[in-house]
Amino acid sequence: MVKWNKTTLEISTHGKGLHDITETVRAQLRDWDVREGMCFLFLPHTSASLVMSENWDPTARADLETFLERLVPEKEAWYTHDLEGPDDATSHIRAMLTDTSLTIPIDDGNLSLGTWQGIYVFEHRARPHRRKVLVRVLDME
Amino acid sequence: MVKWNKTTLEISTHGKGLHDITETVRAQLRDWDVREGMCFLFLPHTSASLVMSENWDPTARADLETFLERLVPEKEAWYTHDLEGPDDATSHIRAMLTDTSLTIPIDDGNLSLGTWQGIYVFEHRARPHRRKVLVRVLDME
Amino acid sequence: MVKWNKTTLEISTHGKGLHDITETVRAQLRDWDVREGMCFLFLPHTSASLVMSENWDPTARADLETFLERLVPEKEAWYTHDLEGPDDATSHIRAMLTDTSLTIPIDDGNLSLGTWQGIYVFEHRARPHRRKVLVRVLDME
Numbered sequence: 001m002v003k004w005n006k007t008t009l010e011i012s013t014h015g016k017g018l019h020d021i022t023e024t025v026r027a028q029l030r031d032w033d034v035r036e037g038m039c040f041l042f043l044p045h046t047s048a049s050l051v052m053s054e055n056w057d058p059t060a061r062a063d064l065e066t067f068l069e070r071l072v073p074e075k076e077a078w079y080t081h082d083l084e085g086p087d088d089a090t091s092h093i094r095a096m097l098t099d100t101s102l103t104i105p106i107d108d109g110n111l112s113l114g115t116w117q118g119i120y121v122f123e124h125r126a127r128p129h130r131r132k133v134l135v136r137v138l139d140m141e
Numbered sequence: 142m143v144k145w146n147k148t149t150l151e152i153s154t155h156g157k158g159l160h161d162i163t164e165t166v167r168a169q170l171r172d173w174d175v176r177e178g179m180c181f182l183f184l185p186h187t188s189a190s191l192v193m194s195e196n197w198d199p200t201a202r203a204d205l206e207t208f209l210e211r212l213v214p215e216k217e218a219w220y221t222h223d224l225e226g227p228d229d230a231t232s233h234i235r236a237m238l239t240d241t242s243l244t245i246p247i248d249d250g251n252l253s254l255g256t257w258q259g260i261y262v263f264e265h266r267a268r269p270h271r272r273k274v275l276v277r278v279l280d281m282e
Numbered sequence: 283m284v285k286w287n288k289t290t291l292e293i294s295t296h297g298k299g300l301h302d303i304t305e306t307v308r309a310q311l312r313d314w315d316v317r318e319g320m321c322f323l324f325l326p327h328t329s330a331s332l333v334m335s336e337n338w339d340p341t342a343r344a345d346l347e348t349f350l351e352r353l354v355p356e357k358e359a360w361y362t363h364d365l366e367g368p369d370d371a372t373s374h375i376r377a378m379l380t381d382t383s384l385t386i387p388i389d390d391g392n393l394s395l396g397t398w399q400g401i402y403v404f405e406h407r408a409r410p411h412r413r414k415v416l417v418r419v420l421d422m423e
Contacts, residue, residue: 046195046201053378066360072208080204081201092201097378101243138179183394
C-alpha cells in the first residue's frame with residue numbers, strides 16, 4: 001500500500017555556510033518506519049539552498065563556501081538588488097546555482113546516499129536565519 | 142487513493158530572461174482540485190531552464206539575468222558549438238548551471254512555496270521561443 | 283494500480299567528461315514495460331554528477347566540459363581540499379553546480395525528453411571510475 005508522510009524541519013543557521021541535516025532527515029525516516037520509497041526535500045526560501053556534498057573532510061565544505069564567495073562576491077558594482085543589504089543579490093544568485101529541491105531514494109529503511117554523501121542547507125545570508133525544510137516521503141512498501 | 146494528473150503548459154518567451162509561471166501552475170492545480178501531494182515540473186529543452194527565485198522585487202530577477210550574461214557571455218573565443226548562432230553554446234551552459242526538473246510539495250490545495258518564491262522559465266536564447274513545461278501531479282489525498 | 287520499480291545502473295567513465303546514459307535508462311523502462319509515471323535518477327557520488335543537455339552535436343558537450351574546466355580549474359592556490367589530488371576540490375565544486383538527482387516524466391512507455399535532450403553522467407575525476415546511478419520508477423498505470 002502506498003503511504004504519504006510529511007513534516008517540516010526547522011533549521012537554525014549561523015550565517016553563511018553549509019549546515020548538515022543528514023542525520024535529522026534519517027532520524028525522521030526511522031520515526032516513520034519507512035522501509036522503501038522516495039524522499040523529497042524542498043526549501044521554501046530564495047536566499048538559502050540545498051546541496052549534497054562530501055561529509056567526511058571539512059575542507060571540502062570550506063572550498064565550496066570559498067568558491068561561491070569568490071564567484072558571487074557581496075560587492076559588485078552592477079548589482080541592483082540591495083534593499084536588504086550587500087548580501088541580497090548575491091544570495092539569490094548563489095541559490096540559483098545550487099538546488100531548491102532534492103529527491104533521494106529510500107531502501108531498507110534508510111536514505112540511499114553514497115558513503116561520504118551528506119545533505120546540507122547552504123545559508124547565503126550573512127546573519128543567522130531560521131530555515132524550513134519540507135520533507136515528503138512516498139512510502140511504497 | 143493515489144491519483145495522477147498531467148498536462149503540458151505552452152509558454153511564449155520574449156527572448157533572454159526569466160518568465161514567471163507560478164500562477165499558471167497554481168491555476169492548473171485548482172482546476173484539478175488537488176489537495177495534497179507532489180508537483181513535478183520538467184522542461185524538455187536544452188537552451189532554456191527552470192529556476193525558483195524571488196518574485197517580489199524585479200531587480201532580483203534582473204541581477205540573476207546579468208550574472209549569467211557576465212559569467213557565460215555570448216562571445217567566447219573558445220566556444221566550438223555555434224551552428225545556431227552566438228547564443229548557442231552559452232544557452233546550453235546556462236541551462237546546465239540551473240535546473241531542468243523541479244519538485245514542489247502541494248498542501249491544502251496549493252504549492253507550498255515560500256512567501257516570495259516564484260517559479261520561472263529561464264529563456265537563454267536571444268529570440269522569442271515557444272517552450273513546453275510538463276506538469277505531473279501525484280495526488281495523495 | 284501504483285507500482286514501484288528499481289535498479290542500479292553501473293557506469294564506467296573514462297575520466298573527466300560527459301557520459302551518455304539515455305539509452306541505458308530507456309532500455310530499462312522497456313524491460314519493465316512502464317507506460318506512464320515518473321522516473322527518478324540519483325547519483326550516490328560527490329565527485330560526479332547528472333546533467334541533461336543536447337545530444338546531437340558533440341561540440342555542445344565539449345563546450346560544457348571546457349566551461350567547467352575554466353570556471354573551476356584543477357589548480358587554485360586557495361583550495362584546501364586536496365587529499366586525493368589536484369582534481370579533489372574541483373570535483374566537489376563542479377558537482378555542486380550541476381545535479382545529483384533528476385526527475386523525468388514517462389509517457390506512452392518512454393521518457394518524455396525533448397528531441398535533442400540526453401541524460402549524462404558528468405565525471406569530474408581525472409581518472410576512470412565506476413559510478414552507480416539509482417533508477418526508481420513510479421508506475422501510475
